[in-house]
Amino acid sequence: MFKNYIKTAVRSLYKNKGFTAINILGLALGLATCLLIVFYVVDELSYDRYNTKANRIYRVNEDLKLGENNVQYAVAMPPLAKTLKVEYPYIEDATRIKNAGTTHVKKGNINIVENRVGFVDASIFNVFTLPMISGEPKTALLEPNTVVLTESTAKKYFNTTDAVGKTIVFNEKENFKVTGVIKDVPKQSHFNFDFFVSLESFPDSRSNEWLRSDYNTYVLLKDAKDHTKLEASFPAFLQKFSGSQMQSELGMSISQFEKSGSHFRLNLTALTDIHLKSNRSGELGPNSTTQYVYIFSAIALFILLIACVNFMNLSTARSSNRAREVGVRKVLGSSRKYLILQFLAESILVTFVATVIAMIAAAAVLPLFNQLSGKEIVLTVESLKWLVPSLLFIILVIGSLAGSYPAFFLSAFQPIDVLKGKLSAGFKGGDLRSFLVVFQFFVSILLIIGTLVIYNQLNYIQTKNLGYNRNQVLVVQNSSELKDQAKVFKQELAELPGVKSATMTGFLPTNGWRNTRIYFKDASFDQKKSLFPQSWEVDADYIPTMDMKMAAGRNFSKEMMTDSSAVILNEAAAKFLGFSDPINKTIYQSSGGDRKGSAPNVKECHIIGVVKNFHFNSLREKIEPVVMTLGQNSGALGIRVSTTNITALMGQIKDKWNSLSPGVQINYSFMDQDFDASYRTEQRIGTIFVIFTSLAIIIACLGLFGLAAYAAEQRTKEIGIRKVLGADVSVIVGMLSKDFIKLVCIAIVLASPIAWYGMNKWLQDFAYRITIQWWVIAVAGAGALVIAFVTISFQSVKAALANPVDSLKNE
Structure with missing residues (x-):
């Protein structure tokens, strides 16, 4: 029986090759785009989660308010890590990192500029998951002038990962002994050092200054729940250890400092929150923001919805032509259950083919997407473990939703009504399809306005007078x-x-x-x-x-x-x-x-x-x-x-x-x-936004193209009669286009205020920003109308130019 469903489905789809191709292409394009965005979002959310103890690691930050001056640091005082570990028994370990900046490393007779050098405490291997290939992690960085290299760095300088015991020269004069080689730090890390140099080599690391902040400091808690208890203890902790130096520096105690309206405080940031939720002075690298994760997640959802709407629109439109088929099947004894399964099988088959194409397309385009986004995303066995079940779920859900209308609505027809021609379904009767067309262009206009605003803001950044001349x-x-x-x-x-x-x-x-x-x-x-x-x-x-x-x-x-x-x-x-x-x-x-x-x-x-x-x-x-x-x-x-x-x-x-x-x-x-x-992040986001907006518009237009073809097909005889009675091409094009144009106008009215509000919220993140002008909304609306009209006109003109004899000769 199942084999028969598939065979019948294939025959039906092949019979309507045009609609099937549009359906598969639109859905595949939407799914491929959605997959790329999902890869991006998953990559952003995975930062620092490679650490097996990630949920128990917190960074200690410092906030300083002095008068009306307010500064937030990602760094803290030199003695903080050691003191915290001694003072609080629920802290399992603590470690510090200090970015060494530009360093010259000698290879043969040349010095290579390296920017990924960090001074670290020996305890870094107890806190972070940095698997060591050779060397002993507990003792590797206990002595001064010792260094641990990443695997690729060891190969770069010594052509082997067996580099323990070798010597590496920094800045022409400083000799460091290689005491370990670790696996490369994952790209999804808020720090990406190639050289981990012992902080014992850095005399300043033993400083007892409590009012100076220049070390990224991390604590590993025995229980993640203790972070609230630790934060609550910080005021008393600072009073105990920073009070005397505060008195010396500013001539007042910490309590007097607080009473004056200023403050000097410590707080915690969870390790897994650093990449997306932290933008403080002294970060170890450029971080992103949850804003872009939300934006791209919304775009992925919108594009997937547009593709699904296309699929449902074309499926429901074509289903009315199959009313007679349903009537004949019922007369021949087919039950409603089998008709439902038949329609669902066709829909799921189309979804399956589109998903396979989408997966292949996404994998092929991934290197280009990486180049545009600045990512290094790769498909691994681990990623396939969640991707394949997700795609199977999507196939079932989308296929079932798109096939539900013909499956449950048409299968309920009485054969005698169908065969007598009492059921007609022209375009005007498709309220559901009208709603879905409005939704498609509503989303498309949102994206067009968003793209224009982002482009104008980036252009403003590039052309604004900065107060200095960066050229030449x-x-x-x-x-x-x-x-x-x-x-x-x-x-x-x-x-x-x-x-x-x-x-x-x-x-x-x-x-x-x-x-x-x-x-x-x-x-x-x-x-x-x-x-x-x-x-x-x-x-x-x-x-x-x-x-x-x-x-x-x-x-x-x-x-x-x-x-x-x-x-x-x-x-x-x-x-x-x-x-x-x-x-x-x-x-x-x-x-x-x-x-x-x-x-x-x-x-x-x-x-x-x-x-x-x-x-x-x-x-x-x-x-x-x-x-x-x-x-x-x-x-x-x-x-x-x-x-x-x-x-x-x-x-x-x-x-x-x-x-x-x-x-x-x-x-x-x-x-x-x-x-x-x-501003590379903003530029990349702008480029990706333009590409995704263009894809969303293409997908929407594919659906509109299919619906326009369906509408023209439904009104073939009406067009023939009108031409016989003297109607010219422009009148017929206008007749076929006005229903669609009306829907696009409704989408413009609905989308414009929402897009204006949303992009104004995005612009609030910029202290110096453009004002959204009325013409941005006008250009987006006019662009959507032109795109829709051009898409519709192709089928409308084709129908208007057809010989009326061909459409009327069987009457």
């Missing part, structure tokens, strides 16, 4: 490698033809290097008059090289010795301090006291200038206060070039570099590229 600026990222020769390098480059100016500092607008200090408006050290700004050490060439503009006062001068105690504020800092005219005013920098109960040591700083606000964070964030001081910081070198022959100039720069630092690779980039990299 070359950045040498590792100029600190030159040490005492860095200043000489800068001077020699400034004399090259094609170099306009150069500045030596690590505090560039596109760099991640940041520093903060406490300043007070006056000598009363009132926290309500305090400032906790970015503190940037720059040289006198910084402002002209960055092409920044002064709002008041002057730039630093090499000729004026008093500028060593001078500062330049940005407009945000000047506004925060409330000076009507900040020039020549004095602010006070806290540098800590020398004994318990003493007033803070201070440095008087006179304001010589105010630079216009410039963006150095994402446009999602407001411009923070910045205080610039004059100094020699060799963290990076910014070079403004004024030549079109960049290749020749780069050759000269490399020659200068090699003469001063032979064997060390120069690490450089262009500032506009660094800027673009900071």
Whole structure:
């Protein structure tokens, strides 16, 4: 019997090849798109879950509010991890990680720039799941100058994973013994180091400073439920260990600090929440956000619904043509149960074929999707364990839903009514189909408006005046490698033809290097008059090289010795301090006291200038206060070039570099590229959004195309009569199109306010954003109408041009 159902289903589907092809293509396209998004969402949700103890690992964060300044850190104090483990018996272990930044690693006669180097405690292997291939995890990092490599790094430097006992050289002079090789850290990790260097090699790691934050600190609890108890104990813990240093630094106790409206607090973030729910200062890598997971999940659901709606629409439309078949089958003795099973078999068969095609298409397109999304998703046996059952469930659900209308509705017809022709089903009678068409274009218009808003916001980011000129600026990222020769390098480059100016500092607008200090408006050290700004050490060439503009006062001068105690504020800092005219005013920098109960040591700083606000964070964030001081910081070198022959100039720069630092690779980039990299996530999201929106529209149009063909087929004789009576092509096209266009107009009216509201909510994440203009809604609506009309017109014009003799000759 089952074999007969399949055979009959295949024959019926083959007989209507056009509708079957549209059904399979639309559903396969929707399922393939949905699968890709599901892969993306699953990948985002899987971060750090490779750790077997993930549910018991928490990161300790620090929140600092000083006056009106509020800063959230992902890092904490140097002695915190060790102290927590001693103080709380329900903490099984604790560990710290510190990003080492750019490091040069010697391989043969060359130095390779590595950016994935981390200083870690020996206890890292007790907390995180980092399987060791060779070496002993308990003792691997107990001694100074020891390092554990990942498997791929060991192969890169020693052509083998058996690297234990070998020596690796950092920064030309520091020899480290390889004491272990671990498997590569999974891509779905909030840190991805290739070198795990013992923190015992870093003297600062033994610091007892409780008011300095620069270590990512993690605790492993014996019971995950204890995290609430641990958080509740933090105020007393800080009072015990930070109180005396707070008194020394600010001249007040923690309780007095809290009463003044400020606070200094610790809190916890679950390890599995870091990637999607944490965006603090000092993160070990760029994190994502749950917002994009929700957006893409909604898009996947919408596209799947559009594809299913297409399937149901075309199935219900075609089912009316099979009323006579149902009548004949019943007359010949077929029961309603067998008719229901027959229709469901056809529907499930189409869904099965579409799902197989979708799976093959998704696997084929996955490498391209990875390139667009910045992911490295691969289909593994583990992923197939949940994917195959999910697809089987989808086949049954979609197939049953799409086949339910013809199965239960048509099978209930009385044969005598059907065979007498009492049951007719033109397009106008299809209320369900009308609702489904409205739904399809409702979703499509939502996506079109969303795409336009995202595109305009990204364009705004790219074209906004940032307060500095990022074009034609070359950045040498590792100029600190030159040490005492860095200043000489800068001077020699400034004399090259094609170099306009150069500045030596690590505090560039596109760099991640940041520093903060406490300043007070006056000598009363009132926290309500305090400032906790970015503190940037720059040289006198910084402002002209960055092409920044002064709002008041002057730039630093090499000729004026008093500028060593001078500062330049940005407009945000000047506004925060409330000076009507900040020039020549004095602010006070806290540098800590020398004994318990003493007033803070201070440095008087006179304001010589105010630079216009410039963006150095994402446009999602407001411009923070910045205080610039004059100094020699060799963290990076910014070079403004004024030549079109960049290749020749780069050759000269490399020659200068090699003469001063032979064997060390120069690490450089262009500032506009660094800027673009900071918005790479938004750009990728925008590109993917455009692609998925286009696919959603194509799927919707496939369904509309099929329905238009069905409507034209149902009204063939009416069209023939109208043509005989003198109707021209435009009249017939309009007659066939108006019902569909009316439905699209309803979708526009329903979708526009919802899309406007939703995209306004998305824009709220940007401190600097566009305003959604009326024309965005108008363009989206007009675009949907044009797309729908073009889709419908193909079938309408074809029907209108047909010879009426052919449609009327059997009457």
